[in-house]
Structure formats: C-alpha cells, structure tokens
Amino acid sequence: MKISFLVAASTLLTAGLVQAAPTVNGGQVHFKGEFVNAACAVSSDTANQTVDLGQHRTAKITKAGDYTPNVPFQIKLVDCDTEVSKTAQFAFSGPQDATDTTLLKIHSGPSANAVTATGVGVEISDSKGKVLTPDGSVLSAAQTLIDGNNTFNFIARYKATAAAATAGQAYADANFVITYN
Template identity: 35%
Template sequence: MKCVTKTALVSLFMLAGSASMVQAAGAGQGTVTFEGAIIEAACSIAPENVDQTVGLGQVAKSQLEAGGSSQPEPFEIKLVGCDTTTLKSVSTTFTGGVSKDVPGALGIVGTASGAGIVMRDSTGADIVLGTPTAFQAIGDGNNTLLFGAFLKGATAADTVVPGEFTAITNFSLAYQ
C-alpha cells in the first residue's frame, strides 16, 4: 500500500507540474520581422525616415479658397553613416500622382478635394514632382535633408470640398 501511495503522490506531482508548464507556455507569443535593403549609396537612410507620415493638420476651407494655402509643415530625411570619399552631394526626387486641381502639386485622395500638396526644399524652392532637387553638399557622418509641405487650394471658385485626405509621395536619392 505504501508503494501505491508513493506512486500516486509522484503521479500527482508530475500532473501538477505539467499543468503549470501548459499554463506558462500559453502566456503569449508573437513574431518579429526584420526587413530592409542594402543600397549602393554614400549614406544610409535612417530607419524612421524610410516610411514616414507628415500631418498637415485641419485646414479651414476658407484658407484654401482662391489658391490660398496652409502653413508649411517641416519634414526631413536623415542620412546616417555617410562616407564622402567619392560622393559629396545628394539630390532628392519626389514622385507621385499629380493633383488635378492644383498644377504641379501632389494629388490628394479621400472625401476632400479641390486642393493639392506642394513640397519645398530647404531653400524654399517648390519641388516639381519627378524632377531632382538641386544637389546639396553632405559631410561624413550624419546629415539631415530638410523639406516642407503645405496644402494649396485650387484657384477656381467653389472648388475646395471639405473632408479627409491622404497623399503619398515616394522619394529617391541620387549622389554625385
């Protein structure tokens, strides 16, 4: 009987131990995905700048009517680990859908319409979609390319329609 009691006790402890292991194993899980690219360039692009969102705020329709615009919102592209042994300057090209309402502006989509997004380089010059900006000198180490963007309304009367909007532009860098 003593042997049966010991065997039962050992079985009970093993069962209790396996129950706690099952509970611990189901305490949470997930996945970590790493992604990126290796590029042939003088600099790396900081991870937080590869895909970014720039908020342009809530702009009054009256501010955009008759070709009016919102205040420029700054954004940047950080370059890290630059080696200027052979390449000493960089140019940025922005691409995207062109606005049907504002010539030269980036088009918006959503429930809002009658406006477009204009981007400017660090000198205040308007950026033409698909056209490289002027080359800007870079130094070894880290560099920051500065830009601005604002909402511009159409010049035609009663064209601006309130609502939500988004716009996407892609950028590419060229070194020389």
C-alpha cells in the first residue's frame, strides 16, 4: 500500500512540474506582400534594394560634371505574361538636387549626427545610357517582355555639381514605377 501511495505521489509531483513550464510572449512576425493587376510582379529581392556606390576621394572631383565609376544594378520582374503587355519601361522619382535637377539629392542617411557630402548628386541611367531624371518624367528605353522572368539593367553613379566636393555621407533615395505597353 505504501508503494502504491509513493508511486501515485511521485506521478502527481512530476505532472505538476511539467505543467509549471511558463509561457512568455516572444515577439511578433510581420508578413508583407502585395497583389498587382499588371503584366508582371517585381521580384522581392530587387523591390527594396540598396545600391552601394562606394567610397570616393573628394580630390577626384575637380569640376562640375565629373563622375565616379558606373555601378550597375538590376530590377527583376517575375511571372510576366506577354498576353497582358508586350513591353515595360521604368521611371524614377525622388528629391532632386538643387543645382542639377537631373540628379537625386543626397542626404546623410540614417545617422542623425552624420555630415552630408556636398557638390555631388546621384545619376541613374538605363542600359542604353539614357539619363532617367528623378522627376519621373523620363522613361527608360522600352524592353520587350518574355513570359516568365525579365531583368532590367540600370547604372548609378555620383556626378559632381560643383568644382569640389566636401566629405560626408552621400545617400539618396528613389522610387520607381513601371509602365507596361
């Protein structure tokens, strides 16, 4: 009888320990997406990308119109249906440089204490070399779509707006739209 009682008591104690495990809030998971009524969808790996234009010496900027080397970047369209549209073109928009409105205005980026470089802006061109102004009015060369995935190539670079650049952070932001035909 004592053995039965001890086994029953041990079982109850063990069950109590198992049930005593705490549950705590661990955080949240955010899900993001979008449905579009268009010929293609923008690939998630190029929809919100960062293009690193690199670090450059101010001494290399000696006159307005000087450029840093080209930095290629791509925007990929996926799940394209050529029954809906045959071509696609891109336009970019963002804050314009005060001196040269064909360029994106630069800022100091996410750091509130950072110094912003001066004397340069960011220029975006399509694969044919056509400058895509940040007012959204200039469309890239039309590219024929194929069913499935399509890649569009662009170039970004800094362009001098003055005879000298000053040191500092040089970030710029642009949104893009796609025109299907």
